[in-house]
Amino acid sequence: MSRDQDVKALIWDARFPLIRLEGQGCSSFLHGQTSAKVDGCAQGVLVQACWLNATGRVQALLEIRLDSAGADVLVLNGDSNSVAGGFDRVIFPADQVRLGEQRQQRRLQRLEAGKAPDWNQVVWLSDSSEPQNSWADLSPCNASELESWRNKQGWPLGDQELTGDTNPFELGLSDWVELNKGCYLGQETVAKLASRGGVKQQLRCWQSTSETQNILQSGDQLKLNDSRAGIITSVCNDPVTRSSFGLALVRRQALDAEILQAGNSDVEVSIARPSAFCDPPARG
Structure with missing residues (x-):
């Protein structure tokens, strides 16, 4: 049995790039540049x-934290230089926002086996600080344990999930999108997808039904009755069962299928909705 199955919880302890914004207009600026409702958020709350x-x-x-002098923007996944450059290109004097220097931020998140991410179990710490006493006995996860956890829960942190060509509803990130706010970058397309149900694929967990260790890999095609059904985006191998599991982007017409064929060998894989997946809003 792997370690992530043996323990109840682990700590994901890592450092991420953080972009500093300063000025009175930071909340309004980030409200218009991101998918979240930032205006009106309390200082110190992670958004x-x-x-x-x-x-x-x-x-x-992103994770955003407002304070009395501005805001910190942590880049959880993606290119921080692209984010900073994108912000810089649209900052105008009237925005009352200044782009500061980037730095590294230590971030801890509690990971519980079999449970989707709990965003209330995230803290930012300075290098001289230690986590709260309730976390003292938890073990830091290593890279393979983190990869196993995110693949089992359906958390899209892989390069093949966040390709720059997928939208929030395909990745199960609907709760990261505030539809009931004014204009923001990408808002028009997101609103159309929400109202018309135009998502063509969705993220799914997959599990091989037989010994397939090291056979399947990211980029392998999925098929349903000889028709294209999607693509594998992430792969983990279980050394005990010698099977494989991971994440895939599955086309809409194949989402109800329980079994698909994967790769050149037509390996059978079962498909399941991830526990972390937040469904797109129902069409009105």
């Missing part, structure tokens, strides 16, 4: 947001 392009594709995953 999860997508940074989208003009066509609603996810370019980066």
